[in-house]
Structures are given as structure tokens and as C-alpha cells.
Amino acid sequence: MSPRWEPDPDVRRGNHVIYHLHAHLVFVTKYRREIFNDEMLTRCEAIMRDVCQSFEAELREFNGEGDHVHLLVHYPPKVALSKLVNSLKGVSSRYLRAEYTGRINQIGTGSVFWSPSYFAGSCGGAPLSIVKDYIENQKRPA
Template identity: 75%
Template sequence: MTDAMLTRCEEIMRKVCADFEAELKQFNGEDDHVHLLVHYPPKVQLSKLVNSLKGVSARMLRKEYDSHVRRHLWGGHFWSGSYFAGSCGGAPPTAVKQYIENQKRPV
């Protein structure tokens, strides 16, 4: 992903989070993945939130950046089928935010 694509991806994911009454606290990424810090209510099923984040962003980014995206798809898929989710209840939120901020975002 390019910097412009990551900026658009963040906008899309903020909207998806808002639809789930969640808050995207921190976002950054590199050319092939993103990191999110999300605060979501207990009533939200994490798998459904992630599915929506990935599905909506894939559809919109493929539509808006089709010529770039087509060259870099994994077997026709925008995102891989997996994801990592971890709780940061024990870590200070500032440490997690700093980790996300320090990703090597493409220029």
C-alpha cells in the first residue's frame, strides 16, 4: 500500500469502527499490512468487527485504487484470511500507540 492508500484505509476503518460503536485509537501500516488499536464495547464480537474492517476496506480500496491493487493481490484477495488480535490491558496504551506510530509507513 502507498501512503495515500493507508490514509484512505484509515478513514474507512474509522467509519467501520464508528458503525460498531468502537473507536479506532491508533492506525498505521506498512506496504503490506496495518496495525490498529481499537477500543470496542463488550457487546461487539471481535471476529465480526475484524471481518467488517477487512471486507469494507478491501472493497473500497480495490474500487478506488484498482490499477495499483491488482498488481499486488494475494491470490485475488486484498487481505490475508488471518489476523492477530491481542489485548493490551496490561500494557500502557501509550506503549502500544508508540509501537504502531513507529511502523515504516511507505512514502
């Protein structure tokens, strides 16, 4: 690293890579049913934290409302985001359906907990305009 750079604990390193990847994920319950209460959200966070750990990722933030959850995940480049999402939704669905059967059956989502769709947005780092300017202003050899 250049001596002019301050070490940043959020910038992670591998053998051949230096990375700083964050994704904002949003998962919605099937039919946007108001399933979650505080206890279920707390349990959902613990489950998703464990899943992230198994992918060598870190769940930085988690919160939600009755019908959806938001996650901020710091993940390594070797992880395909779609595989992480699939695991997060699949594992959490199995555990939550098993542990809160009465509540989930009463609300009526059928055999599916999450909607099949999700939101994923990259975040963190410099704004795109600054990155574009930085790339544009590189000193290209003549």
C-alpha cells in the same frame, strides 16, 4: 463508583456494564505483497474509522507498512471481535479494490486483498501479575 476512584474518560459505561476493552489488531495483505503507499494507508484508516464507528467502537491508533496495518481499537463488550474484524477487512477490501484498481491489479493479489488470518491481542489495563495478585488477595468470608 467509589469516591476514592478518579474518573477515567477511557472507562466507558453502559446500562449494566462498565468497560475498558482494547484490542491490538494486525491485518496482512494477501501473499504479504507490498501494496500500500501513504495515500492508500490514509484512505484505509478513514474507512476503518467509519467501520469502527458503526460498531460503536473507536479506532484509537492506526499505522502500517507496505504489507500490513496495525490498529488499536477501543470497543464495547456487546461487539464480537471476530465480527468487527470481518467487517473491517471486508469493507476496506471492497473500497480499496474499487478506488485503487490499477495499483492492486499491477501488484497481483488476485481477487483477495487481505490474508485470511489476522492477529488480535488484548491490551491496556494492569499487567496480568497485578490482576492475579488483586484477585488472590480478596477478603473471602469465613
